[in-house]
Amino acid sequence: MAKDLRSFLETVAQASPEDLVVVKRPVDPRFEVTAIQQHLENEDRFPLLLFERVKNLYGDESEFRLVTNVFASRHRCALALDLPREHWRMETTVEFARRSRNRVKPVIVPRDQAPVKQVVKVGDEVDLRTLPVVTHHEMDGYPYLVDAVVAPDPDTGVYNSSHHRMLVRGKNELGLWMSPRHLWDYFRRAEERGEPLPIAHVVGHHPGFYLGSEAIVPIDEDEYEVIGGILGEPLRLTPSESFGERLLVPADAELVIEGEVLPGVRDAEGPFGEFTGYYGPQRWSPVVRVTAITHRKDPIYMNILVGHPDTAILGGIPKEAGIWEELKRSLPNVVGVHFPISGCCRFHAYIAIEKKVEGEGVTAGLAALPYHDELKHVVVVDSDIDPFNEREVLWAVATRVQPDKDVVIIPNARGGTLDPSAERHAVGSKMIIDATKPVDRPFAERIRVPRSVMERIKLQEWIS
Amino acid sequence: MARIFWVTCPQCKGEFYAAVQDFRGKDRPLLCPFCGKRFKDSEALEIREGEPR
Numbered sequence: 191m192a193k194d195l196r197s198f199l200e201t202v203a204q205a206s207p208e209d210l211v212v213v214k215r216p217v218d219p220r221f222e223v224t225a226i227q228q229h230l231e232n233e234d235r236f237p238l239l240l241f242e243r244v245k246n247l248y249g250d251e252s253e254f255r256l257v258t259n260v261f262a263s264r265h266r267c268a269l270a271l272d273l274p275r276e277h278w279r280m281e282t283t284v285e286f287a288r289r290s291r292n293r294v295k296p297v298i299v300p301r302d303q304a305p306v307k308q309v310v311k312v313g314d315e316v317d318l319r320t321l322p323v324v325t326h327h328e329m330d331g332y333p334y335l336v337d338a339v340v341a342p343d344p345d346t347g348v349y350n351s352s353h354h355r356m357l358v359r360g361k362n363e364l365g366l367w368m369s370p371r372h373l374w375d376y377f378r379r380a381e382e383r384g385e386p387l388p389i390a391h392v393v394g395h396h397p398g399f400y401l402g403s404e405a406i407v408p409i410d411e412d413e414y415e416v417i418g419g420i421l422g423e424p425l426r427l428t429p430s431e432s433f434g435e436r437l438l439v440p441a442d443a444e445l446v447i448e449g450e451v452l453p454g455v456r457d458a459e460g461p462f463g464e465f466t467g468y469y470g471p472q473r474w475s476p477v478v479r480v481t482a483i484t485h486r487k488d489p490i491y492m493n494i495l496v497g498h499p500d501t502a503i504l505g506g507i508p509k510e511a512g513i514w515e516e517l518k519r520s521l522p523n524v525v526g527v528h529f530p531i532s533g534c535c536r537f538h539a540y541i542a543i544e545k546k547v548e549g550e551g552v553t554a555g556l557a558a559l560p561y562h563d564e565l566k567h568v569v570v571v572d573s574d575i576d577p578f579n580e581r582e583v584l585w586a587v588a589t590r591v592q593p594d595k596d597v598v599i600i601p602n603a604r605g606g607t608l609d610p611s612a613e614r615h616a617v618g619s620k621m622i623i624d625a626t627k628p629v630d631r632p633f634a635e636r637i638r639v640p641r642s643v644m645e646r647i648k649l650q651e652w653i654s
Numbered sequence: 655m656a657r658i659f660w661v662t663c664p665q666c667k668g669e670f671y672a673a674v675q676d677f678r679g680k681d682r683p684l685l686c687p688f689c690g691k692r693f694k695d696s697e698a699l700e701i702r703e704g705e706p707r
Contacts, residue, residue, distance in 0.1 A: 329670050331687020458677075458685035458692075461670050471658045472672035474682055608655050615656045615675075 192426050193396040194305075194442040195257070195490055201269050202238055209266065211237040218245050219333065219493075220325040223258060227495050236262035236499055244491070247319035247333060247358070254322050254445075254491040260397050261494065261504040270397040272422065279578045280526050286420065287511035290405050294418030296425040296438075304428035304441035311483045312431055316362045318447070318480060323358050324493045327463035333358045334462060335447070336494045336501075338403045339366075340414075341373055341389040342437060344380045348412040349438070351403040353505075355462045355470075355496070356391060356478065364391075364478040365459030366451060367470070369607045370616075372409050377451050377476060386450035388437040389478065390430060394444025394492035396421060404508040406562060414438075432481040444492065445485040449478040463497045465505065465534050468610045499531055506535025513539060513561045520557050521550065527558075528577040536564040536606065540577035543570060545626045552598055555622030563616070564606035569623045574636065586625040590633075598622040659703035665691035667699060674703065 191197060202210050217223055223241065230236065239259050246252035261267060264278035271285045301307045311317075323333035335356040342349055350372040357365035368374040373389075380387040392399070402417030418425045427438040432448045439446045459475035494500050506529040517524040526542035529535040541554050555568040571577060571586045591597070598621070605618030612618040627633045656673040661684060663669075668688030677684055683692040695701060 329687055331670075456682075458672075458683060460672070461687060468655075469671070471656055472670065472677070472684060472687075473656070474673075474676035474680075610655045612655060613657075 192442045193398060193421050193423060195394045195396060195444055195492060198260075198270060198396050199238075199240070199257070202266060205269055205275055206265070209237055209263070211239050213239060213241045214243065216243040216245060216251060217241050217256070218249070219247070219256070219322045221328075223256065223324050223493065224326050224495060227259060227498065227500075231498060238262075238266060244322040246322050252320065252322045252491075254489050256322050256324075256491045256493060257394070258324075258493040258495055259500050260492065261400070262498065262500040264503055264507070267397065267401065267503060267507055270401060271420070279528075279576075282507060283510040283514055283527060286401065286507050287515050289420045289422065290402075290407075290416060290508070290511060291515075292419045293412075293415040294421070294424050296414045296418055296427045298435075298438065299426050299428050299441050301428055304426070305486045306439065306441055306443045306446050306484050307428065308487045309485050309489075310431055312481065316480055316483050318358050318361060318364070318483070321445070321483075322491050326496060327469070329461045329469050330463055331461075335364065335391050335393070336496055337391060337393045337492060338395075338400055339373060339389050339391055340439065341376055341387055343376055343409070344383075344385070344387065346410060348410060349414045350376060350409075351392070351399075351413045351417060353400075353403060353494075353501075355460075355464075357459045357462070359457070359477075362449075362480040364449065364480060365457055365475050366478050367459055367462070367473050367475045375409065380451070381453040384453050386452055386479075388430070388433045388448070388450050390437060390439045390449070391447040392440050392443045392445075393447070394490050395440055395442060398422075399425070399440065399443075400494075400504060401508060404505050406508065406512050430482070431484060439484075444490045445483070447480055448482040448484070449480040451476050451478050464608050465496055465501050465536065466608050466610060467497045467534065468608075470608050502531050502535035506531075509536070509562055509565075510539075513541075513558050516561055517541070517554060517557055521554055523550070524554060525573045526577040530580050530583075532580060533567065536562070537566045537609070539565055539568045540580075540583045541568060541570045542573050542575055542577045543626065544573045545629055548628065548630050551596075551624030551626040552622055555598065555624070559600070559603070559620050559622070563604045564609070565620075566605065566609070566618065567621045567623070569625055572626045575625075583625070587623055590625045590627055591623055596624045598624070657703075659695075659701055661695065661701055662699035663689060663691050664693055664697055664699045665689050678703070
């Protein structure tokens, strides 16, 4: 059996049944799903939620169930990479890095072997409002698709898979906003020729599919192969209804929405609550005409709660892994990398090194910054600090940093397109905080209880 | 992030923001996320925008 969302739900149910919460009451996708998630988040709880009865955009009970919060726990992301759930720290980062190096070519299966083709709607049967598309935050106003968009490069045919906000504007129309990255470049080239760009929105697949979609690879490398590497098996593809083999879509998804980005057409889209925790502004964005909807029988709709740990961790692990790979080339003494949730798993990186000589702290920061334009603040710590423990990292900043000597500011660098603090679009400054201890002069020793006593004293023998 | 301006919908008085480069003085209809009203920036009940520091 190929990996899919259902196999992952079974994995979670077996590995940590308390981590899967089933909601049986009917729920409205307009703010009610996200209100439940926000209440849980306020209590620092991030279970995988399965809603058994969910309404569609007409207010009728839909045929879909809905899952969300899939990525809101690193423990579950460890499971998605076939690791034990307790291996959620660097083990998960290193495993993602290892898998992203091992590309696996996809296989093509006929339509009758593709679960996503069990129900096919084309032409007048297409109606996005029959789906339980979630409206997330107050100023979004409209329901948004937020899973992965796949498309073939109009010149080379290699596939990109990436996450984009898509406003549901009506029966068969979407608004699509793209940062200036690969999909944007595909569309730019297609539009210059006056051609539409075929795309598909892939809803509800194994989380490895979406983690793989967040891997940062060169534009000429096929992301279906990257996803295969992350899954550890070939991704099964099948021809789309609208474009045949010109657009291959994942056969084991729960739902695929096919369409084309129209050349020369724009409309208002947004605001939308973004990964930063702020609304991205309304934009004049490309328009997608939806041409087909295919899904499984008894389908499951998967939503990702943008602006919360669900989307932060999803994007963070692949970036950690990428920077880990980059740093290992130039700094073999790097021992840990973490993109914390406090920085939306984008803006902050905590890097731990086994420091040998002066200057390595700043060098680690300089090596990390170019990896992704959203990365803004790098804190470099010694190996006695766990980069996954933010309290320890900030303690190192408090006790090992003199701002006039240990902070480096780099102005006017390329920045993230959605950083609300940036005064120029996609341009901003960067900061490296070298919170490592000096090695060229004596430095205060960290307090500790004698190790021999710590090992002799077993807590459970003293305190029940 | 793109420079923004806050706009007040002339129909429902809902407030939201949009990118200056996409809509200010561009003759393009905004879309109110609260009531669906289409209107140009010149028709807004109120516009609030500031200059960068």
